[in-house]
Amino acid sequence: xDDKTEVxxxxxxxxxxxxxxNLRLPAVAPREAFPAVPLTVDARLQTRAVGQxxxxxxxxxHGLGQTKYIDDxxxxxxxxxxxxxxxxSSARIKRIDTSAAEAMPGVMAVVIGKEIPVNSFGPTxxxxxxxxxxxxxxxxxxVAAVAAVTEQIANEALERIVxxxxxxxxxxxxxxxxxxxxxKVHAPNSNIYATKVVRKGDVEKGFAESDHIFEGRFSxxxxxHVSLEPHAAIADWDATGxxxxxxxxxxxxxxxxxxxxxxxxxxxxxxxxxxxxxxxxGGKNEISQEPALALxxxxxxxxxxxxxxxxxxxxxSTTRHPIIMDYKSGVTKEGRIVARQIRLVLDxxxxxxxxxxxxxxxxxxxxxxxxxxxxxxxAFVVYTNKTMTGAMRGFGAPQVCxxxxxxxxxxxxGLGKDQLEIRLLNAFDEGSSSxxxxxxxxxxxxxxxxxxxxxxxxxxxx
Amino acid sequence: xxxxxxxxxxxxxxxxxxxxxxxxxxxxxxxxTDLLADLKFAPHHPDxxxxxxxxEDLKDIEVADDGLHIGALVTHSxxxxxxxxxxxxxALVEAAYTIGAVQTRNxxxxxxxxxxxxxxxxxxxxxxxxEAEVVIAGPGGERRIQLGELFAGPRKTSLKTGELLTDxxxxxxxxxxxxxxxxxxxxxxxxxxxxxxxAAFFVDNGNFKAPRIALGAVAPIVIRAPKAEVYLxxxxxxxxxxxxxxxIAATEAEPxxxxxxxxxxxxxxxxxxxxxxxxxxxxxxxxxxxxxxx
Amino acid sequence: MTDVTLTVNGQTRSASVPPETTxxxxxxxxxxxxxAKLGCDVGDCGACTVIVDGMAVNSCLMLAGQANGRNxxxxxxxxxxxxxxxxxxxxxxxxxxxxxxxxxxxIMASKALLDDNPNPSVKEIRDALSGSLCRxxxxxxxxxxxxxxASVLRNEATKQLTDART
Numbered sequence: 024x025d026d027k028t029e030v031x032x033x034x035x036x037x038x039x040x041x042x043x044x045n046l047r048l049p050a051v052a053p054r055e056a057f058p059a060v061p062l063t064v065d066a067r068l069q070t071r072a073v074g075q076x077x078x079x080x081x082x083x084x085h086g087l088g089q090t091k092y093i094d095d096x097x098x099x100x101x102x103x104x105x106x107x108x109x110x111x112s113s114a115r116i117k118r119i120d121t122s123a124a125e126a127m128p129g130v131m132a133v134v135i136g137k138e139i140p141v142n143s144f145g146p147t148x149x150x151x152x153x154x155x156x157x158x159x160x161x162x163x164x165x166v167a168a169v170a171a172v173t174e175q176i177a178n179e180a181l182e183r184i185v186x187x188x189x190x191x192x193x194x195x196x197x198x199x200x201x202x203x204x205x206x207k208v209h210a211p212n213s214n215i216y217a218t219k220v221v222r223k224g225d226v227e228k229g230f231a232e233s234d235h236i237f238e239g240r241f242s243x244x245x246x247x248h249v250s251l252e253p254h255a256a257i258a259d260w261d262a263t264g265x266x267x268x269x270x271x272x273x274x275x276x277x278x279x280x281x282x283x284x285x286x287x288x289x290x291x292x293x294x295x296x297x298x299x300x301x302x303x304x305g306g307k308n309e310i311s312q313e314p315a316l317a318l319x320x321x322x323x324x325x326x327x328x329x330x331x332x333x334x335x336x337x338x339x340s341t342t343r344h345p346i347i348m349d350y351k352s353g354v355t356k357e358g359r360i361v362a363r364q365i366r367l368v369l370d371x372x373x374x375x376x377x378x379x380x381x382x383x384x385x386x387x388x389x390x391x392x393x394x395x396x397x398x399x400x401x402a403f404v405v406y407t408n409k410t411m412t413g414a415m416r417g418f419g420a421p422q423v424c425x426x427x428x429x430x431x432x433x434x435x436x437g438l439g440k441d442q443l444e445i446r447l448l449n450a451f452d453e454g455s456s457s458x459x460x461x462x463x464x465x466x467x468x469x470x471x472x473x474x475x476x477x478x479x480x481x482x483x484x485x
Numbered sequence: 486x487x488x489x490x491x492x493x494x495x496x497x498x499x500x501x502x503x504x505x506x507x508x509x510x511x512x513x514x515x516x517x518t519d520l521l522a523d524l525k526f527a528p529h530h531p532d533x534x535x536x537x538x539x540x541e542d543l544k545d546i547e548v549a550d551d552g553l554h555i556g557a558l559v560t561h562s563x564x565x566x567x568x569x570x571x572x573x574x575x576a577l578v579e580a581a582y583t584i585g586a587v588q589t590r591n592x593x594x595x596x597x598x599x600x601x602x603x604x605x606x607x608x609x610x611x612x613x614x615x616e617a618e619v620v621i622a623g624p625g626g627e628r629r630i631q632l633g634e635l636f637a638g639p640r641k642t643s644l645k646t647g648e649l650l651t652d653x654x655x656x657x658x659x660x661x662x663x664x665x666x667x668x669x670x671x672x673x674x675x676x677x678x679x680x681x682x683x684a685a686f687f688v689d690n691g692n693f694k695a696p697r698i699a700l701g702a703v704a705p706i707v708i709r710a711p712k713a714e715v716y717l718x719x720x721x722x723x724x725x726x727x728x729x730x731x732x733i734a735a736t737e738a739e740p741x742x743x744x745x746x747x748x749x750x751x752x753x754x755x756x757x758x759x760x761x762x763x764x765x766x767x768x769x770x771x772x773x774x775x776x777x778x779x
Numbered sequence: 780m781t782d783v784t785l786t787v788n789g790q791t792r793s794a795s796v797p798p799e800t801t802x803x804x805x806x807x808x809x810x811x812x813x814x815a816k817l818g819c820d821v822g823d824c825g826a827c828t829v830i831v832d833g834m835a836v837n838s839c840l841m842l843a844g845q846a847n848g849r850n851x852x853x854x855x856x857x858x859x860x861x862x863x864x865x866x867x868x869x870x871x872x873x874x875x876x877x878x879x880x881x882x883x884x885x886i887m888a889s890k891a892l893l894d895d896n897p898n899p900s901v902k903e904i905r906d907a908l909s910g911s912l913c914r915x916x917x918x919x920x921x922x923x924x925x926x927x928x929a930s931v932l933r934n935e936a937t938k939q940l941t942d943a944r945t
Contacts, residue, residue: 078871085879086867088814088854092880095813175799179487249914251818251826251880301816301880302914333819491781491798491844514842521801521840522821534798538845562834586910587888588825591834592841674909675823 081299092301093255093269094330101257102131104316104329105177106154106165107184108339112408113193113206114159116166116186123183124169129176132322133184134168134315140287146277146309148216150209151374151411153285153314159188160208161373163338163410168315170327193408197370198347200405208373208406216371217379219386221400223458226353229362229397233353237434241350241426245370246343248415252301253336258316259326266317267294271307278310285314305414306341309376341413344381344404345370348389348426353397358438358445362397365389367423369412371404376413378404385419390458391427392468393449398458443476486524490533497542497622497651503535505624505647511535513649515558516592518585519601543596543651546570553655557596561608562587564595574655575769575777576611576664576683582779583607583668586675596650599635602642605702609636610683611666613699613707615659620652627651636706662687662695665765667758671745678702679746680754682734684762686717688770693717698730698759703738703751710734713759727763731756781844787812788856794843802846803827803838806853814854814883818912825911828884829853835891835910854883857890865935866890869928870921877915885911889925897933899925 084090121133136142136156143149155164167184171177192206199205200214208214230236257269266288272278275297283290300307312329319327331340346369353362367385371378386402435442450468457463476482494500504511510532514520517538524530537543543558546567553573555564561581564570570577584590584598584607598608599619609632617632624647632653637643644650664685670676680703686696696717698710713734720726740751781800784793787810794809803820806812806829815838818826822837829838830852857864863871866889876882885908892899892907899907904925908918 076872076874079874079876081879082871082874082876085876085882086863086871086886087858088883090879091813092816094817095807175487249912251816251824251878251912251914253818300878302878304914330817333821333824486799486801488797489799491842493844493847514845517842517845518822518837518840521842525820534842536842536844585822586825587891587907588828588835588837588840588910589822592836674906 090299092252093257093271093298093328094252096257096269096298096328098257098259098326100325102170102172102319102323102325102327103174103177104168104170104312104319104327105174105181106312106315106329106335106339107167107169107181107186108162108335109155109159109164109166109186109188110162111159111188111190112162112195113191113208114188115191116155116157116159117189118185118187119167120185121167123185124167124180127171127176127180127183129172130169130180131172131325132170132319133180134318134322136166138318139285139314141285144281144285144310145375146377147379148375149284151376153310153312158191161408161410163335164373165312165315165339168312168319168329170316170319170323170325195407195409197345197368197405197407200407201368201403208408214406215403216375216406217382217404219382219400219402221386221389221398221458223395223399223460224362224397226362226364226397226399230351230353230364233361234356235438236351236353237430237437238349238351239426239430239433240347241429242347243343243345243422243425245345245410245412246415247337247340248302248304248306248342249336250300250302250304250306253331253333254307254311254340255328255330256313256316257326257328258313258320260317260320260324262324265292265294266320267296268313268317269296269298270310270313271300271303272297272310272313273300273303274308277308278313281310282314282317285310286317304416305377305418308414309341311340338410341376341411341415342372343415344372344378344385344412344419344422346385346419346422346426348423350426350430352430352434354434354438356438358434358440358448360393360395360434360449363390363395364398365400365402367400367402369402369404369419370409371406372409372411372413373406374411375404376411377418378412380414381412381419383419385423387457387459388420389423389427391424391431392451393427393446394451394455395449395458400458443472443481446472486521487530489531491536492533493536493539497540497649500535500537500540500649501622501624501647503533504649507533507535508646513537513600515594515597516560518589518593519597537649548660550657551654552657553660555595555653555655557650557652558594559596561585561590561593561595561598565590571777573660574611574615574664576666576685577608578777579779580607580611580666580668580681580683583670583678583681595653599632599653600642600644600650602636602638602640602706604639604704604706605678605681606707607668607678607681607701609707610681610699610701611664611685612653612655613709614664614683614685614697615655615662616697618654618656619650620654621648622651623648629654633707633709638705659685663766663769665762665769667761667765669754669758677745680740680751680758682755682758682762684759684766686763686766686770688722688767691722693720693722693726696730696763698734698762700734700738700755700759703740703755705739708738710737710759712737717763722767724764727760727767728756730763731759734759781842781847783843783847785846785848786850788852796843798842798844800843801839802829802831802841802843802851805843805846806838806851812853812855816880816883818880818884823912824881824884825888826881826884828887828911830887830891830894833891833894835888835907837910852887852890854886857886864890865931866893866924866928869924869931873920873924873927875916875920875924881911881913881915885913885921889921889928892925893929893932897936898929901926
């Protein structure tokens with residue numbers, strides 16, 4: 024102790040200790056004075072870590088084959104669940120008869136959509152059911168879940184579940200789905216479920232001032248993450264009414280909130296364990312079968328494991344948004360872009376999932392890393408009766424990158440200019456503004472292009 | 486998979502008896518790479534699987550008086566390693582190399598590949614171009630037919646109840662016939678053929694002699710291209726002739742359009758692959774290169 | 780039921796299983812060797828790769844009955860108490876394992892290659908790995924790992940020869 028501290032009588036000790044300036048009280052950050060000065064990092068600063076070989080701490084277990092993924096976990100008394108998939112893109116469910124399945128020896132419980140307390144969830148719009156109850160919106164929709172003592176029996180039970188469908192009109196093309204006369208996927212709502220517009224300057228004026236106009240349409244396909252590990256979860260609803268879920272989910276706090284919502288359980292009763300996952304890439308960011316497994320566990324009093332088949336990974340888990348991208352650019356004869364107008368139509372699948380986020384990123388990034396004074400991007404995400412589209416590495420960025428770079432090559436070709444040259448002419452510089460007005464720092468686009476071109480001998484190619 | 490019975494056959498006679506006994510309810514297990522994958526998706530399932538994978542009699546590769554015998558249970562990996570086949574028919578090695586991946590080739594058998602009878606089978610075209618015969622064991626004894634007669638339709642052989650493919654023979658007359666195989670898939674490995682093709686011919690004073698061209702994945706079964714063959718017979722060997730043969734062969738096929746490729750694209754592929762097969766066969770005929778490069 | 784007796788990682792193991800049981804299920808569910816993974820169940824992804832009688836195979840495409848009397852090595856059979864197998868060590872050192880799910884399959888496929896071919900070319904390594912799908916790593920580090928492991932194994936073999944002679 025410092026000699027500035029008073030020496031105290033024992034009776035006063037407790038109170039006085041609190042006044043000792045040398046005691047380390049819980050750290051509280053000093054109040055920030057606004058406006059905050061942003062920290063700008065020198066673009067070329069490398070940390071010492073770059074170029075080092077570093078071993079991931081989990082590699083030891085992976086290399087030994089000792090890592091326990093969900094399918095490697097076996098709890099005592101555990102049952103195996105399988106989900107019956109609709110197999111029809113748009114329909115009303117007239118009747119579900121699970122009695123034959125329930126009567127099978129080894130089948131311990133069956134759950135259907137109507138039994139889910141709140142049969143809807145979703146990060147932006149809660150438009151996705153856990154199991155389809157009245158309506159089927161895509162062929163991968165689950166209509167019933169079965170828990171049995173072996174997976175083989177669960178599979179056979181699916182065949183004994185009888186579902187009567189009344190087929191309804193379906194729409195599969197997002198551009199078609201935007202029309203007023205297209206069948207409404209989630210009637211009475213419009214198929215266009217989110218829109219984003221970025222507007223900078225005046226594109227019409229820009230086009231009028233341009234020497235040449237170039238137009239092009241680019242489209243990308245639906246892509247599935249294909250994590251080597253399929254979606255998997257184990258639900259254990261214990262006798263005190265508490266639910267433990269082992270899940271492959273990345274966003275466990277959101278998942279816990281969604282479990283609470285769909286099962287009408289207080290969050291304090293839910294323990295969600297995110298296990299070591301065998302690949303996510305955005306595809307495991309939300310719940311899917313977990314509430315159904317939870318109810319199966321509740322009904323049977325036993326833990327229930329569900330693992331998607333590889334087919335279900337394609338039909339019944341989120342995928343990357345296909346986007347149809349229309350680009351129109353006005354350029355000077357030197358190749359400087361004066362105006363760019365873009366329309367993006369995202370195929371939003373049967374449910375929203377992370378489409379709003381994807382829409383935002385795609386829209387903001389769609390003009391590309393180029394200095395353009397006049398920009399108009401209108402982006403729409405549209406329901407179709409197909410597998411839901413959601414988060415996947417890049418969140419909309421890869422699709423628009425394909426479009427704006429292909430479009431750039433088309434412009435170069437059209438003007439008879441070198442593809443590298445035209446990019447160097449237009450690329451962002453330090454301090455350039457993005458289309459939404461953000462001032463950009465650590466900008467090294469041109470330096471990178473030049474370095475890369477030198478490395479792979481661009482001069483000799485053209 | 487749904488439940489089924491399993492029995493390991495002791496020898497060919499035992500296998501034939503078991504197949505005859507169970508009829509349509511039995512399926513033969515050789516490598517299992519096609520059978521098991523099929524059973525996991527198929528709505529039908531067998532009553533019993535007859536495992537013939539250990540019948541050592543069906544694993545011989547040998548040159549006999551009537552030709553080169555390759556046992557039905559020789560695996561694709563064994564074909565790739567066999568000094569005899571590498572020397573005599575590098576085209577068979579090339580074809581085996583394009584099948585699946587190492588794991589598939591270690592288990593998958595030549596007989597199994599032929600008996601799946603899928604139009605895109607990779608072992609079919611080369612053997613058809615070499616006019617191979619097959620030996621079939623059955624309740625009534627053994628019979629020998631042209632390989633082409635084995636194929637009845639997609640996934641449908643002409644084998645009768647109780648019959649088992651035991652041997653594949655390339656006839657003596659074709660033992661030194663240069664041949665080549667080409668496959669085009671969407672990937673270099675683990676890919677189905679959009680089109681595959683094989684060609685074999687003798688060089689007779691600079692002319693094509695006994696040219697044979699086979700095409701896969703462009704008709705319900707592996708087919709020959711007889712018009713292209715007639716065009717080449719006796720003609721001087723030139724690049725133009727090879728190109729024309731490719732164009733004629735494309736007209737003899739009935740490719741379909743599916744999600745992998747359009748019929749037109751497949752026709753284009755035929756012209757290119759046939760031309761390459763003819764060119765590679767010619768190279769084999771005229772050079773003494775011993776090193777097989779895959 | 781099919782009765783199966785086989786050698787797994789040097790030990791004799793037996794089980795009585797339904798005939799439709801694959802080798803993969805036999806290993807994972809009956810013998811508690813969960814290293815081999817179920818990624819697709821149809822022999823496309825290679826996550827189930829084990830070594831049977833010296834050959835890399837997709838255990839999801841073999842029936843348990845086919846493995847009767849055979850010699851099977853799984854990922855659990857590579858390391859000893861004293862050390863990792865050079866292939867495991869190399870995969871760890873080069874960063875060839877990220878989520879790790881494809882790891883056991885890729886490591887077994889690599890080991891099968893090196894058992895057969897102590898000095899593989901890059902093309903031969905690619906061929907050996909073409910049956911192991913990986914969505915995380917892009918394979919470059921795996922190829923580095925196999926080359927590193929090959930080098931270590933060759934040096935060990937040379938050392939053993941030298942030791943034997945002296």
